[in-house]
Each structure stands twice: as C-alpha cells, then as structure tokens.
Amino acid sequence: MVGTDTAGKLKRKNRLYRLRQELQLHAMLLPGMILLTVFVIFPIIGVYMAFTQYRPSPDTGFFRALFQSRFVGFRFFNDIFTRPDFTQILFNTVYIALLKIIIQTVLGITLALLLNELRSGALKKTFQTVYFIPFFLSWTLLGSIVTEMFSLDGIVNKLFGQEISFLASNDWFRAILISTDVWKNMGYQAVYFLAAISCIDPTQYEAASVDGANYWQQCRHITLPGIMPIIILVSVLNIGNVMNAGFEQILVLYNPLVYKTGDIIDTVAYRIGFLTPSLDQYSLGTAIGLFKSVISCVFFLGSYAFAAKKLNYSIM
Amino acid sequence: MKKTAILLIAVMLFAAVFAACGDDPGEQQFVPKNPGTLPYGTEVKAPENPMPKYQPEITITVMGMDYSPEGDVASVYNGKAAGPKNQAFNDVAREKLGIKLEYLSSSSPAQYDTQLSLAINTGNIPDVFATSNPIVYELVRSYGFVTDLKDQFYNLNAEIQGMYLNNFYSSLESCMDEGSLYAFPTPANPYEFAKRIYIRKDWLDISGKTIPQTAEQLIDVAKAFKANAQAIAATQTGVNANQIIPIGIHKDLSYVDNYGPTGLFELFGAQVGAYFMGSDETLYAANTSSEMKTAVAAISQMYADGIIAPEFYNKTSATVATEVIQGKVGIIFGDWWVPEYPLGNSVSNANTPGADWVAVNLVGYGGKEALPIVKPIGISTYNVVSHACQHPEALPRLINLFYDMYYNDNAAEIYGERATQAGGFFHNWVPVKVWNGAASIEEHKRVNEVFEELYEAGYRVQNLAAALTETDLEQVSSHAVYGTIIDKLKTREKTLHFLKGYAYFQSKQFAIEVKDMTPAAKAGFGIYEEMIAFNGGYAYVTALTEGRANAKLNYFYGTATEAMQSKGEYVTTYLVTQFTDMIKNGFTEAKWNTFVENYDKNGGRLILNEVNGWYKAQVPLK
Numbered sequence: 056m057v058g059t060d061t062a063g064k065l066k067r068k069n070r071l072y073r074l075r076q077e078l079q080l081h082a083m084l085l086p087g088m089i090l091l092t093v094f095v096i097f098p099i100i101g102v103y104m105a106f107t108q109y110r111p112s113p114d115t116g117f118f119r120a121l122f123q124s125r126f127v128g129f130r131f132f133n134d135i136f137t138r139p140d141f142t143q144i145l146f147n148t149v150y151i152a153l154l155k156i157i158i159q160t161v162l163g164i165t166l167a168l169l170l171n172e173l174r175s176g177a178l179k180k181t182f183q184t185v186y187f188i189p190f191f192l193s194w195t196l197l198g199s200i201v202t203e204m205f206s207l208d209g210i211v212n213k214l215f216g217q218e219i220s221f222l223a224s225n226d227w228f229r230a231i232l233i234s235t236d237v238w239k240n241m242g243y244q245a246v247y248f249l250a251a252i253s254c255i256d257p258t259q260y261e262a263a264s265v266d267g268a269n270y271w272q273q274c275r276h277i278t279l280p281g282i283m284p285i286i287i288l289v290s291v292l293n294i295g296n297v298m299n300a301g302f303e304q305i306l307v308l309y310n311p312l313v314y315k316t317g318d319i320i321d322t323v324a325y326r327i328g329f330l331t332p333s334l335d336q337y338s339l340g341t342a343i344g345l346f347k348s349v350i351s352c353v354f355f356l357g358s359y360a361f362a363a364k365k366l367n368y369s370i371m
Numbered sequence: 372m373k374k375t376a377i378l379l380i381a382v383m384l385f386a387a388v389f390a391a392c393g394d395d396p397g398e399q400q401f402v403p404k405n406p407g408t409l410p411y412g413t414e415v416k417a418p419e420n421p422m423p424k425y426q427p428e429i430t431i432t433v434m435g436m437d438y439s440p441e442g443d444v445a446s447v448y449n450g451k452a453a454g455p456k457n458q459a460f461n462d463v464a465r466e467k468l469g470i471k472l473e474y475l476s477s478s479s480p481a482q483y484d485t486q487l488s489l490a491i492n493t494g495n496i497p498d499v500f501a502t503s504n505p506i507v508y509e510l511v512r513s514y515g516f517v518t519d520l521k522d523q524f525y526n527l528n529a530e531i532q533g534m535y536l537n538n539f540y541s542s543l544e545s546c547m548d549e550g551s552l553y554a555f556p557t558p559a560n561p562y563e564f565a566k567r568i569y570i571r572k573d574w575l576d577i578s579g580k581t582i583p584q585t586a587e588q589l590i591d592v593a594k595a596f597k598a599n600a601q602a603i604a605a606t607q608t609g610v611n612a613n614q615i616i617p618i619g620i621h622k623d624l625s626y627v628d629n630y631g632p633t634g635l636f637e638l639f640g641a642q643v644g645a646y647f648m649g650s651d652e653t654l655y656a657a658n659t660s661s662e663m664k665t666a667v668a669a670i671s672q673m674y675a676d677g678i679i680a681p682e683f684y685n686k687t688s689a690t691v692a693t694e695v696i697q698g699k700v701g702i703i704f705g706d707w708w709v710p711e712y713p714l715g716n717s718v719s720n721a722n723t724p725g726a727d728w729v730a731v732n733l734v735g736y737g738g739k740e741a742l743p744i745v746k747p748i749g750i751s752t753y754n755v756v757s758h759a760c761q762h763p764e765a766l767p768r769l770i771n772l773f774y775d776m777y778y779n780d781n782a783a784e785i786y787g788e789r790a791t792q793a794g795g796f797f798h799n800w801v802p803v804k805v806w807n808g809a810a811s812i813e814e815h816k817r818v819n820e821v822f823e824e825l826y827e828a829g830y831r832v833q834n835l836a837a838a839l840t841e842t843d844l845e846q847v848s849s850h851a852v853y854g855t856i857i858d859k860l861k862t863r864e865k866t867l868h869f870l871k872g873y874a875y876f877q878s879k880q881f882a883i884e885v886k887d888m889t890p891a892a893k894a895g896f897g898i899y900e901e902m903i904a905f906n907g908g909y910a911y912v913t914a915l916t917e918g919r920a921n922a923k924l925n926y927f928y929g930t931a932t933e934a935m936q937s938k939g940e941y942v943t944t945y946l947v948t949q950f951t952d953m954i955k956n957g958f959t960e961a962k963w964n965t966f967v968e969n970y971d972k973n974g975g976r977l978i979l980n981e982v983n984g985w986y987k988a989q990v991p992l993k
Contacts, residue, residue: 111492113516113758134937139973140945207681208613222685223955310622310684311951314944327940337492 105131105342131342140318148319151232151300156293159237163244164286168274170245171252183249186242198307201235228313235308236301247289251282287368295355298347320347399933399981401988407550409521413536417529421771425469431765432497434487435477438799448795455802459795463776463786468768472802491516498760499769501557501752501803505930508753512546512553517755518763519551526767527555531774531805534558538809541748541992554753555770558808562915564627565743565922566634567732567908569709571701573725573886577602582729586638586669586736589702593617593678596701607698608722617678619691619700624947630691630713632670634704639666639736642744643946645925646982654926654986656979658946659967667950669736671958684951698723707908708901715897718885725886728896730906732920742923743915747992754803766803773804780861812916815902815909817859818868822876822903824856832874838891839870872899929989932981938974945970 074081100118107124115123135141166186173179189197204210205221212218221227259277268276279286302321309317324343328336362368435455440446444453451457455477464470475497478486484504490496496516502508511517524532535543539558546554568589575581578595596603596617604612620632625643627633636642640662646654657663673679680686686694692713694700698720703709714728735741754770756763776782776790777798788794798804830853832839844865847853857865875895878888885893901908914920931939949966953959 110514111510111516113496113514116494117492138941139969140941202685206685220682223682311624311944311948312684312955314948318944323940323944326944 102341102345104338105345107338109338109341127338131339132346134339135343135346138323140314143315144318144320144323147229147316148298148300148321151229151305151317151319152297154229154233155236155301156290156297158233159240159244160286160290160293162237162241163289164248164279164282166241166245167248167252167282168278170249171278183242183245186245188242189239190243192239194303194307197235197239198304201231201308205231222308223310223312225313225316228309228316232301232304232308232317236304244289247285248282251285252278255281283366284368287362287366291355291358291362294358295351297354298351399984401981401984403988404990405549406544406547406990409524409547409550409552411525413540415529415532415536416525417532418526421526421528422468422768422775424467425762425765428465428469428471429762429765430471430473431499431760431762431769432473432475433802434483434490434497434500435474435802436480436483436799437477438480438797440797441799443792444797445793445795453795453797453800455800458797458800459786459789460773460776460801463789464769464772467786468765468772470765470769474802496757496759498762499754499756499766499803501754503752505750505753508546508554508755509930511755516758517553518758518760519553520555520756520763520766521547521550521552523756523763523767524552524555526764526771527805528771528774530778530807531770534807534809539748542750542808544990545748545750546753554755555766555805556750557752557754557805559749559751559806560808560811560912560916561745561747561749562743562912562922563811564706564745564749565912565915566637566704566706567709567730567743567911568634568734569703569705569714569728569730572727572729573606574599574603574701575729577606582731583734585738586734586741589638589734590669590673590676590678593673593702594676597677603701606725608724610698610722614699616680616694616700618673618680618702619694620679620683620704621686621688621691622684622951623688624950625943626688628688629705629709630688630695630703632704634733635670636663636666637704637733637744638741639663639669640739640741640744640923641666642925644943645744646927646979646986647923648926654979654983656975656982657925658942659970659975664963665736667953667963668958671954674954675957679954684955696720696723698726707912710900710908711897714900715894718896719890719893725884727885728900730900730908730911732911740921742921744923744925745915746925746928748928751806752804754805769803770805773798773801774807777804778807778810778861783862811902811909812913814861814864815913817861818864818872818903819905819910821856821859821869822873825853825873826877826880828852828856830856832877835874835878835892836889838894839873841866841870844870868898868902871895872903875899876903926986927982929985932978932985934974934977934981938978942970942974942978945973 101121104121104124106126106128107121108127108130109121109124111117112120112123138144170179170183170186173182202222206212207218207220211221219227221231255277259281260273263273263277298320300319300321302319302325305317305319305322306325309322320343324340327339437454440453446453448457448459449462456474461472464472475490475495476486484502484507487500487502487507491511496511502511524535527535535558539556542556542558543552546552546556570582570592572582574596575592578592578599580592580595583589583592594617596615600612600615603615604610618635619630620635621630624632627642627644633642641657641660643658643663645657647657647660649655670679674683691700691703695703695713696716698717710728710730714726717723718726718728720726733741733743754766756766776786776796779785782790786796790796825847830847830850832843844857847857847869848865857869860869872895874892875888876899878892879899883892885896899907904910911920915922946966949962953962953966
C-alpha cells in the first residue's frame with residue numbers, strides 16, 4: 056500500500072516536473088486552444104437551436120432567447136426526413152460525393168506519379184500549372200462554360216455528331232458533375248501527393264534500381280508505400296466531406312429535369328431558404344447542418360478506425 | 372457486442388423520449404385581424420414643420436444597400452468613392468435635420484436581408500431600417516423588435532399622409548394591429564406587375580403576320596417566326612436560323628417575373644402559386660386548377676412545335692434578356708418597364724437594325740378573355756423604428772427629407788447640387804424612404820400631354836441625329852410658347868423624359884420606321900414606350916388602376932403560412948419538376964392526375980386550408 060502511494064506521488068511529481076519543463080510548449084498551444092474553444096467548442100451549444108422553434112428576443116441576449124424558445128424536439132428533422140424525396144436526396148448526396156472522392160484521389164495519385172516522371176523541370180512546372188489552374192476558377196464561371204459545352208448545339212454534341220440534352224438527362228447528369236469536378240480539383244490533389252513523393256529518400260530508388268527493379272516495381276514497392284500515410288490522411292479527411300457533394304457546382308448546372316439524380320441536401324436547404332423564406336430558417340438550417348455533421352462525423356470516425364485497424368495508420 | 376447493443380438501445384430510447392417532448396404545432400389557426408384605427412381616423416393632421424432640426428445633433432444608426440451608381444449618379448462624392456456611407460443625403464440630413472446617420476453595415480441588395488437578420492439576432496439592431504422582405508417585417512413586428520408608429524404618422528408631411536389615407540389605406544392597414552402602426556410601408560401599385568406581351572413587329576412583317584388578337588393567333592405567329600427563321604436571321608447580325616427563338620421563357624416556372632413563363636400561363640388564366648376565388652366563395656389553388664392543366668398541355672404542345680427554346684430549362688432570366696438584346700427572341704412577356712430594358716437595348720443595338728417591339732395586352736385562349744393576374748395590394752418596403760431607439764420621430768423626418776429632395780420641384784434651389792444625381796444624391800442609397808405610389812400615373816399623364824402640346828405648337832427637334840442636350844432644354848424653356856408648355860413638367864421629367872424621349876416621339880409622328888431612325892431617336896424608344904406612349908407600359912398600368920382595363924386577382928397576399936414554411940419548398944419543387952417534364956417530354960392526362968394527387972397529398976391541400984383560414988381572418992380591402 057505504502058509502495059503504491061509512493062509510486063503515485065512519484066508519478067505526479069514527475070508529471071509536474073515535465074509540465075514545468077514543457078511550459079513554453081504548452082503556452083504556445085494556448086492561443087490555438089483559445090481560438091478552438093471560442094469558435095468551435097463553445098458554439099456547439101447552438102445545436103440546441105435545431106430542437107427549438109428559435110425566436111430572437113428584443114429584450115434578452117442570444118442564449119436566453121435560445122433557451123426560452125419553444126422546444127419542438129425532432130420537428131425540424133422530421134420535416135426533412137418525411138419529405139417523399141428524402142431517400143433520393145440523401146442517396147444523391149452520398150453517391151456523388153463518394154464517387155468524386157474516390158475518382159479524384161485515384162486520378163490525383165496517377166497524375167502525381169506521371170508528373171514526377173517528367174525529367175524536364177520546365178515541362179513539369181508547365182503541366183503542373185495547367186492542371187492546377189482550374190482549381191482557382193469559380194463554378195459561376197465554369198458553370199456557363201460547362202452548360203455551353205454540353206448544350207444541344209455545344210461542342211460535345213458537335214464532336215460526336217449527336218443531339219443529346221446532356222444536362223437534362225438523368226443518365227448523364229451525375230457523370231458530368233463528377234467528371235467536371237474531378238477535372239477542376241485533380242491538380243490540387245496531385246500537389247499533396249507530389250509533395251509526398253518528393254520526400255521519399257532517393258537512395259531507395261537507387262538501391263532498387265541496382266537490384267534490378269523496373270519502373271512499375273519501384274512504383275509499387277517504394278513510391279506507393281512511401282506516400283501511403285498521405286493517401287490515407289487525404290482520404291480520411293475527404294471522407295469527412297461525404298455530405299458535401301458540391302453545392303455551388305450543382306446549383307449552377309442543375310435544372311428541374313435532373314433533380315432526380317442531382318438534387319442534394321444543400322440544394323434543398325438553399326431552396327427552402329430561397330423559395331419559402333420562413334421564420335424558422337435558423338432552426339431548420341441548424342437541423343440540416345447538424346444532420347450533415349453527424350453523418351460526416353460517423354464516416355470520418357469509421358474511415359479513421361478502418362485505417363487504424365487494417366492499415367495501422369495513426370495521426371498521433 | 373453486448374455493450375454496443377446496450378448503447379444503441381439507450382440512444383434510441385433517449386431519441387424517442389426527446390421526440391415525444393416536442394410539441395407539434397399542427398395546422399395553423401388564424402385569429403381574425405383587427406387593425407383598428409389611427410388616432411385621427413382618416414383625417415390628415417400635418418405637422419407645422421415636417422422637418423425640424425435636432426439641437427443638439429443626434430446619431431441614428433441605419434443599414435445601407437450598395438447599389439451600383441446608375442444614370443448620372445456621381446461615382447465620387449467628397450473626393451471619395453460614393454456609396455451609402457458617403458452620399459449627399461447623409462450630409463443634407465445632418466445639416467437640415469441635425470441627424471448624423473451612422474451605418475452599421477452596407478451590403479449588396481442580395482445580402483441586405485441576411486445582414487439585417489444577423490443584426491437582429493446579435494442584438495445589434497439599427498435605430499431605423501427598411502426591409503423589402505415581408506417575412507423579416509413579420510419577424511421584427513411579432514417579436515416586439517419595433518416600436519408603435521401611430522403617433523409618428525402625424526409627423527409625416529401632409530402629402531404622404533394624404534397618399535396613405537386616400538390612395539393606399541389597405542397597405543397602411545396591413546401594418547396595423549389594434550390601432551397600433553408598426554411600419555410606414557412603401558405602397559406599390561399592384562397593377563404595375565401586370566404582364567403584357569412584347570412582339571418584334573419587324574418579324575411580323577417578315578413573316579406576313581399581323582398583331583395577334585387571340586392566344587391561338589399568337590401561337591400561329593410564333594410558328595411563322597420559326598418557319599421564317601432563315602429570313603429573320605438574315606436581318607440580324609451574328610444570328611443564324613437555328614438560334615431564332617419564337618417565344619423566350621426561362622427555367623424558373625414558379626417565379627412571377629419578366630422574360631419567364633408567367634405571362635404565358637396567364638394567357639390561360641393561370642399563375643403558379645396564385646389563389647383564385649371560386650364560385651363557392653372559397654379560394655382554390657391555381658397550381659392544380661383546370662386553367663393550369665390547359666396551360667401546361669398547351670405549352671407542352673408549343674414546345675413540341677419548336678416555338679419555345681429547346682433548352683429553356685437551362686436558361687435564367689438574365690440569359691433570356693441577353694438573347695433579346697442579341698436579336699434572337701421574337702416574343703417575351705413582362706411588366707410595364709420592360710421596354711426600357713431589355714427591349715430598349717435591343718432597339719438601339721447596331722446588331723439588330725430593325726428591332727421594332729410592339730406591346731400587346733394578354734390574349735385569351737379558347738375564346739376566353741385573358742387577364743393579367745395581380746395581388747390586390749402591393750408593398751415594396753417596410754420602414755420601421757427599433758424598440759430601443761430614443762428618437763422614433765427621426766424616421767418620419769428622414770422620410771420627409773427624402774420625399775422633399777426627390778419630389779419637390781424646387782429641390783435644387785433648396786438643397787443645391789446635393790439634390791441631383793451628379794451631386795451625390797441617389798435614391799437607392801437612402802436608407803429609409805417612402806415613394807408616392809400614385810406619382811407615376813400623374814407623371815405618365817403629364818408627360819404625355821406636354822409632348823402632344825409641344826408637337827401641336829410646332830416644336831420640332833432640329834437635328835434628330837444627335838441626342839437632346841441641356842442646351843436644347845434651355846432653348847425650349849426660354850421660348851415664349853414652348854416655354855409655358857414645358858414648364859408643366861417637373862425638373863426630373865424634363866431631364867429624363869423630354870431629353871431622352873422626344874426624338875423618338877417626333878420620329879413616330881413623322882412615321883419614320885424604326886430601321887430608318889437615327890441612333891439618337893432609337894435610344895429614346897425605351898423611355899417612350901415605357902412611360903409616354905398612349906399604348907405604352909405605364910398607360911396600361913394607368914388603365915388598370917382606373918378600372919378601364921380588367922385584371923384577375925390572386926387573393927393571397929400574406930406572408931408564408933406554417934404549412935407553406937414546412938411543405939412549400941417540396942410542393943413547389945415537385946410542381947416545377949413535373950411541369951418541366953410535361954412540357955419537355957409530353958403532356959398526358961395520367962401525368963397530370965398523378966401530379967395533382969401527389970401535390971395535394973404532400974402539402975398542397977394543407978397549404979390551401981391554411982390560405983382559406985388566413986383569408987377569412989383578413990379585413991375587407993378598402
């Protein structure tokens with residue numbers, strides 16, 4: 056018993072000693088923690104709004120008004136979940152986002168590998184810039200270009216001698232969404248992987264080369280394992296975005312004929328706010344946001360757990 | 372596994388208890404409204420001095436809207452970029468009223484309501500502010516954010532009081548409750564939203580057609596435009612035959628606006644989102660009515676005939692306006708001001724040399740009369756005072772000042788350069804204001820009469836090739852005969868309508884065809900057809916207002932009911948999806964019946980019940 060007490064005291068003493076030793080480091084963490092608390096942790100209280108019919112009050116502050124508002128339980132969630140098209144909207148959101156994530160990651164890695172093989176520095180930079188430029192263009196501008204390209208008398212129909220209403224076709228709409236989004240963001244993704252490739256020790260390639268490994272073998276046994284932590288990190292972070300299927304892009308490209316395949320949670324939320332401005336927008340908006348966050352969190356934790364268990368990946 | 376199962380059950384139980392605690396409001400009940408009366412009833416009690424000066428100066432917080440300067444509005448004021456925070460009105464208010472306007476924020480018109488909502492929710496509400504959103508007004512009124520203005524009504528100048536009490540009492544009454552007045556509404560003449568048909572007359576000539584008298588004839592005209600697309604395109608620059616669009620509409624089938632299908636639906640007596648009076652004295656929804664069924668079936672046939680743009684479902688209102696200016700569209704539907712934009716730009720565009728638009732009142736289908744569909748009352752903005760404001764009388768004083776600077780013909784003498792656009796005065800930047808909803812009708816009549824008189828008296832523009840200038844105005848004003856005639860116009864009307872419109876008016880009198888007009892004359896088309904012409908845009912609004920023409924009423928003019936808020940988006944989206952599908956892919960009875968059944972089942976019926984409940988609770992319109 057005495058031995059245990061002594062051990063405990065020693066442990067505490069040791070911890071205090073370490074804290075004193077690392078005080079400067081902890082102090083450096085403080086501003087970040089304060090910002091995180093003020094802007095991320097504290098506002099979480101606001102999710103309560105999703106369960107109330109929030110009414111601002113002229114005589115009280117925000118929090119008092121929030122907690123004085125009528126409690127309506129899951130009413131706003133019920134409004135969303137009981138929509139006849141809810142399953143379709145949820146499916147569209149996850150399906151479009153997942154495909155974008157998967158294709159973007161795979162093509163981003165491929166592009167990074169290809170760019171890495173370019174020996175001419177100027178050529179490498181040129182291609183990198185060309186692939187990176189679309190990332191900086193807004194969907195407002197790209198939307199007009201894509202609409203023009205895929206219109207009945209647009210370049211795509213002319214090229215293939217067809218007359219297909221691509222943007223009015225439920226067979227084509229998702230494909231257009233995914234391909235144009237991948238084209239826009241692929242260059243940006245490739246930058247992560249290119250940076251990771253450049254960190255691989257070149258002596259590994261030299262050794263492999265001496266051992267007679269060809270390009271594919273080097274790629275499979277050195278490059279891909281070398282950038283695997285970044286691939287997993289990017290994928291896990293992307294999976295957290297699974298409820299964000301690309302609001303701006305869809306808003307500028309969709310039309311009522313393709314709501315069946317292109318309508319997502321964000322576009323519905325936008326129409327709710329825009330078409331029927333309501334006194335309950337705050338509560339409904341919070342309910343939609345909370346729902347998306349919970350699903351995203353589940354996906355994020357699930358993918359991280361999977362990576363940790365199957366691939367021994369850990370952020371710590 | 373066991374732990375997970377227990378955890379799941381616990382979460383589900385918690386969720387069930389949580390859900391059960393919430394109270395479901397069910398169908399909204401409406402308490403009959405009692406607006407009451409103002410302290411002096413319908414009597415005007417004008418203040419001795421409508422614009423007394425505060426001594427010492429006070430500060431009033433407001434919010435600004437960042438409209439881009441237009442017309443002659445100076446882009447620089449006091450050596451800095453002009454805008455809501457830096458404009459002549461602020462200086463005049465400080466100098467004449469002793470009110471220093473402090474802007475809490477200044478945002479784009481699209482962002483204004485968001486900024487206002489944010490201000491309300493963070494307790495940073497401006498002392499006085501305006502909103503064009505009836506929901507925001509309803510929010511601030513019902514939550515007690517705004518103060519009672521019944522006593523302040525009598526601080527408005529006599530002209531504004533008279534306008535409310537004599538011309539727009541229903542608008543005022545809609546802001547009253549039990550004798551309290553919560554806003555000074557800016558009344559809008561509801562007939563200003565009446566739709567007309569605008570047709571390219573030069574295309575009619577090419578196609579050998581005359582102005583249509585029925586909807587069937589209008590469809591024939593559109594078909595003739597398609598058949599003669601080759602010949603029509605040859606008269607335009609940079610347009611080929613397959614770009615010719617006989618009837619221009621955009622994708623937003625549920626919006627009541629211009630260049631869209633609103634006017635097209637109205638040919639058949641229907642309007643998306645409207646509620647009409649049935650023979651049993653209850654309201655019925657236009658969305659599922661027999662009129663709408665006929666309209667959708669007919670528009671679907673028009674699409675099949677190729678007289679509506681093949682990809683209308685991808686076009687926005689701005690796209691159609693651009694196509695009009697480019698000379699690709701033959702027929703559009705719109706409000707009275709459409710001749711100014713985009714038709715005016717189309718006429719004066721060098722690429723569309725013969726563009727000659729004519730306006731036609733809506734034409735009926737199947738032997739029936741077509742009427743424009745309007746709401747019985749219109750309010751464009753609500754001017755309110757925060758409950759925390761120490762000086763509620765500042766609002767009527769600011770409104771009086773704006774009214775005087777805008778409508779007083781001697782404003783330039785009283786306020787100097789600062790009452791002119793070039794001097795930094797721009798109505799869109801003024802944070803609170805009230806328009807005279809009846810002024811435009813008077814303006815239309817006055818300008819028309821003056822133009823006729825001037826022409827009869829022999830006044831002729833000497834050089835039609837050049838636009839009229841201030842020098843021309845000075846010469847006319849100093850002339851013994853013409854001077855007395857033109858002095859009947861207000862200063863603004865002289866510089867706007869006379870300088871811009873008289874050359875076009877004279878060209879019409881000379882029977883010069885549009886294609887032969889000079890650019891200066893063509894440039895006057897918009898303002899002439901909009902405000903001056905006997906059969907122009909405002910002439911039609913005037914005829915409707917004075918009862919010389921008829922309109923069909925949409926009886927629902929309230930804010931969104933509970934069911935509209937919870938189900939409205941779904942049923943509207945469903946309607947737009949189904950109508951677009953029926954128009955593009957063909958109309959069938961089965962599709963229509965399925966639409967009506969699903970629409971009613973998923974919220975349409977509930978909304979209609981609430982609309983009828985709301986209607987019964989209203990006071991009769993005056």
